[in-house]
Structure formats: structure tokens, C-alpha cells
Amino acid sequence: NAGVMQNPRHLVRRRGQEARLRCSPVKGHSHVYWYRQLPEEGLKFMVYLQKENIIDESGMPKERFSAEFPKEGPSILRIQQVVRGDSAAYFCASSEQSSYNSPLHFGNGTRLTVT
Amino acid sequence: AQTVTQSQPEMSVQEAETVTLSCTYDTSESNYYLFWYKQPPSRQMILVIRQEAYKQQNATENRFSVNFQKAAKSFSLKISDSQLGDTAMYFCAFMKQAGNNRKLIWGLGTSLAVNP
Numbered sequence: 142n143a144g145v146m147q148n149p150r151h152l153v154r155r156r157g158q159e160a161r162l163r164c165s166p167v168k169g170h171s172h173v174y175w176y177r178q179l180p181e182e183g184l185k186f187m188v189y190l191q192k193e194n195i196i197d198e199s200g201m202p203k204e205r206f207s208a209e210f211p212k213e214g215p216s217i218l219r220i221q222q223v224v225r226g227d228s229a230a231y232f233c234a235s236s237e238q239s240s241y242n243s244p245l246h247f248g249n250g251t252r253l254t255v256t
Numbered sequence: 257a258q259t260v261t262q263s264q265p266e267m268s269v270q271e272a273e274t275v276t277l278s279c280t281y282d283t284s285e286s287n288y289y290l291f292w293y294k295q296p297p298s299r300q301m302i303l304v305i306r307q308e309a310y311k312q313q314n315a316t317e318n319r320f321s322v323n324f325q326k327a328a329k330s331f332s333l334k335i336s337d338s339q340l341g342d343t344a345m346y347f348c349a350f351m352k353q354a355g356n357n358r359k360l361i362w363g364l365g366t367s368l369a370v371n372p
Contacts, residue, residue, distance in 0.1 A: 172358075174358070174359070174360075176360075176362075181364075182364055183260075183347055183362035183363055183364045183365050184301075184347070184349075184360070184362045185362070186359045186360065186361070189357050189358075189359060196357060197357050197359065200359075230299065232301060234301075236358065244303065245303070245358065245360075247300060247301035247302075248300075249298065249299055249300045250299050250300075250301075252299075
């Protein structure tokens with residue numbers, strides 16, 4: 142069974158460009174979480190999605206950031222007009238259910254560098 | 257709001273010895289979960305151990321065990337017989353047990369180096 146797959150592993154963008162980060166959850170998982178890890182900091186929650194629905198986006202900046210988890214295909218975290226402060230590692234986690242006994246599986250992250 | 261504090265930015269231990277990483281948290285919730293995650297240089301976030309707040313018994317997973325003090329809001333991780341492969345960042349995390357949003361609140365991490 143493949144785990145959570147995130148791609149690309151590394152992404153370099155110039156200021157003003159768009160960044161698209163992809164997360165393919167574990168097969169059969171319908172719950173996806175995105176976290177951001179800034180240098181020298183822990184992870185910060187960004188958004189929680191279920192298939193076709195955003196459940197909680199309280200940790201995601203209101204501007205330039207958006208996320209989706211379509212019925213088919215991976216979850217996408219999109220950052221428009223990137224700035225240097227967006228440079229971070231972005232992690233995706235998935236679970237089969239919202240039950241607390243259903244473990245969270247993390248991907249290896251995408252490291253975004255804005256030049 | 258919940259907060260998680262890891263007061264030791266860096267620690268080191270000799271191979272085969274025991275080390276304890278500290279974590280304190282602040283919450284008004286009575287039902288919640290606590291976790292320790294390991295992040296090696298590969299950057300993957302790996303669950304080490306998990307504790308349900310309603311359980312008084314401390315969780316153990318092989319060489320890893322916790323000292324959970326609910327009243328003191330303390331959740332330390334003990335690694336016994338440290339191995340070189342234990343070298344990693346260790347994050348303490350909190351999840352409140354409410355609704356179906358399993359949002360984690362993270363500490364800033366402790367960088368652990370196991371020396372040969």
C-alpha cells in the first residue's frame with residue numbers, strides 16, 4: 142500500500158508566480174489535512190478537507206491560498222503570487238475516517254522555495 | 257486556545273543511554289489526545305507514541321514511553337537504549353477530542369542527536 146504521496150518534493154518559484162502542491166492520500170482515505178512548517182518552527186495547521194468539501198480552513202491565509210480535494214484526483218494546495226514568506230515545507234496528512242482511532246498518515250512534504 | 261511548549265530546542269545522548277524530552281501544554285479541554293512525532297532528515301513525520309487523556313496508564317511503545325501528568329499538563333517522552341537511528345527532530349502535539357476535525361497543535365520541536 143502506497144502511503145501519502147506528495148509532489149513535487151521540491152518546488153522553486155519566483156516571487157509573483159503560482160505554486161501548486163499535490164497530495165495523493167492513502168488509497169481509500171477521504172480526509173486530508175495540510176500543514177505548513179516554517180524554518181525553525183513546528184507545523185501549523187492550514188486546512189482540513191473531505192472529498193469535495195472544505196471543513197476547516199481557519200489556519201489558511203485568506204488571500205492567495207486555496208485548497209481543494211476533488212472527487213477524483215489528488216488534493217491541491219494552491220498559492221498564488223508567491224512571496225518569500227511562503228517559503229516553507231508543506232505537509233499533507235490523510236486518514237480513513239474522522240474517528241480518533243483512525244491514524245493519520247503523513248507525506249514527506251513539499252519544500253517550497255521562493256526566490 | 258491550546259498551546260504546546262517544548263522547552264529544549266536541542267538535546268544529545270550517548271548511544272544506549274536514556275534520554276527524556278519534555279513537553280507541556282495548556283488547554284481547558286478535558287478530553288484530548290497527545291502525540292510524539294519524529295521527523296528524521298528525510299523529513300517524513302512519523303508517529304512515535306500516542307496518549308489518550310482519559311487513560312491514566314502511561315503509553316509505551318517498545319523503547320519509547322511517556323510520563324503523562326494530566327494535572328500538571330506535562331507529557332514527556334523517554335527513549336531508552338538510544339540508537340543512532342533515533343537522531344531526529346521530535347515534536348509534541350495536541351489534539352482536542354471534539355467534533356471530527358483532528359487538527360493538531362504542535363510544539364516547536366526538540367532536535368535530538370544520538371552520539372556513537
